[in-house]
Amino acid sequence: MPSRRRVLASGASLLTAGVAGCSSSTTETSPADDESTQTGNDAQSETEATTKDDSYTVTVEPNPPHTFESVPETYAVIPSVWMDIGMALGKQPSATASLDRAPLKYYEHLPDVSFDPDSVTKLASSAEEGFDKENFYAADVDVHLIDPRSLKFYANWSDADIEEISNATGPFLGSTIRFASSSINEHEPYYDLYGAFEKAGQIFQRQARFRAWQSLYDEFISNIESKLPPKSERPTVAAIWRGVNPDSGTFRISPIHAKQNNTRTYRVLGLRDAFEGQIPDGPIGYEKLLDIDPDYIGAVGGLTSLTHDEFVSTVVEPFENNSNGQELTAVKEGNLVRTGGQFMGPIVDLYSTEALAKQVFPEAFGEWPGALGSVPEDEQLFDRQRVADIINGDL
Numbered sequence: 001m002p003s004r005r006r007v008l009a010s011g012a013s014l015l016t017a018g019v020a021g022c023s024s025s026t027t028e029t030s031p032a033d034d035e036s037t038q039t040g041n042d043a044q045s046e047t048e049a050t051t052k053d054d055s056y057t058v059t060v061e062p063n064p065p066h067t068f069e070s071v072p073e074t075y076a077v078i079p080s081v082w083m084d085i086g087m088a089l090g091k092q093p094s095a096t097a098s099l100d101r102a103p104l105k106y107y108e109h110l111p112d113v114s115f116d117p118d119s120v121t122k123l124a125s126s127a128e129e130g131f132d133k134e135n136f137y138a139a140d141v142d143v144h145l146i147d148p149r150s151l152k153f154y155a156n157w158s159d160a161d162i163e164e165i166s167n168a169t170g171p172f173l174g175s176t177i178r179f180a181s182s183s184i185n186e187h188e189p190y191y192d193l194y195g196a197f198e199k200a201g202q203i204f205q206r207q208a209r210f211r212a213w214q215s216l217y218d219e220f221i222s223n224i225e226s227k228l229p230p231k232s233e234r235p236t237v238a239a240i241w242r243g244v245n246p247d248s249g250t251f252r253i254s255p256i257h258a259k260q261n262n263t264r265t266y267r268v269l270g271l272r273d274a275f276e277g278q279i280p281d282g283p284i285g286y287e288k289l290l291d292i293d294p295d296y297i298g299a300v301g302g303l304t305s306l307t308h309d310e311f312v313s314t315v316v317e318p319f320e321n322n323s324n325g326q327e328l329t330a331v332k333e334g335n336l337v338r339t340g341g342q343f344m345g346p347i348v349d350l351y352s353t354e355a356l357a358k359q360v361f362p363e364a365f366g367e368w369p370g371a372l373g374s375v376p377e378d379e380q381l382f383d384r385q386r387v388a389d390i391i392n393g394d395l
Contacts, residue, residue, distance in 0.1 A: 058202045060173040071205045072142030078127050082145035084345020085200045090391045095121040095139035103304050103343045109373045110388045131155035136165045146174040177261050190259045212390045220382050227364040235295035236274040239263050244299045246318035246325050250283045265339040265352045286324035297330040301341025308370035354381040
């Protein structure tokens with residue numbers, strides 16, 4: 001029976017099979033989170049909503065705690081991890097800064113899930129510039145999953161600007177998880193991907209959906225880890241971010257084991273950082289790259305930003321045709337790989353981990369065909385239909 005595709009609704013539409021349960025009390029966890037009497041695909045198996053008289057409080061550092069009197073229906077993001085988190089919970093953003101670099105192609109390969117760009121209000125001309133407070137007023141969302149520090153950095157907003165929009169529309173409850181920025185200190189918790197994901201589950205009162213994701217992910221990773229070689233036998237990799245341009249001779253190395261989301265895939269698979277202990281502060285050239293000579297070169301974000309053909313024409317072939325690049329072990333052995341990168345939420349994370357596992361360990365996980373949609377069904381490392389079911393609330 002062919003699957004039916006449905007659009008993830010912006011705003012109030014909930015992609016559950018029926019009516020969500022109700023909650024009570026004021027708490028930072030789910031107000032009514034007991035599923036002991038819930039079974040199967042019952043519409044009430046996911047308790048996600050509050051009644052009119054219920055409230056609950058969520059804290060997402062570095063923002064102050066916020067008490068919701070009702071479950072937010074609309075939200076805004078600067079395309080980021082938070083957008084993919086929202087999509088994983090079955091909620092498309094109502095407003096974004098730009099969709100130019102958003103990971104929309106991943107949603108195309110999930111049954112019964114899609115993204116409607118026409119329903120999204122544009123907040124800015126790009127993720128880094130063109131912000132206008134009037135656009136935030138026009139969007140009028142219930143909550144902003146945006147770190148206010150991003151607007152201070154990219155748009156030169158002040159605390160007063162943040163407060164103005166918060167009071168006029170909805171609170172800011174985003175946090176920096178793309179990188180461990182210098183503004184994060186020892187007194188502020190750093191949210192890894194699933195730490196931020198859990199916070200979003202609280203915000204939208206979709207804790208059961210989050211738990212289903214956590215269970216799926218734990219099983220996914222357990223299966224992969226059982227087939228990995230011993231850590232001492234895993235290869236080294238130089239993770240390059242901000243694009244890979246072999247002809248420029250300039251490369252920016254991203255640390256694999258730092259508290260940041262963009263190199264998560266390499267870290268999860270236990271690859272060894274070729275630059276461990278000597279991560280350069282700025283860009284390096286071929287001389288340093290040749291001195292380190294990693295087993296693999298990883299294009300951080302290349303799985304999202306490039307098609308297979310684009311990756312071959314802009315990264316692989318230029319390395320192979322460059323006199324310096326030809327001397328690199330990774331180039332000689334065809335070990336140029338790509339991963340999800342900076343916009344990697346739960347959905348992108350699954351695809352990125354599957355792709356890298358196949359690129360580096362094909363004998364254990366099967367050959368990587370080059371494109372997201374080209375992995376044969378019997379060689380897929382996670383169940384696409386199960387992911388779609390969780391997104392749509394079919395738990």
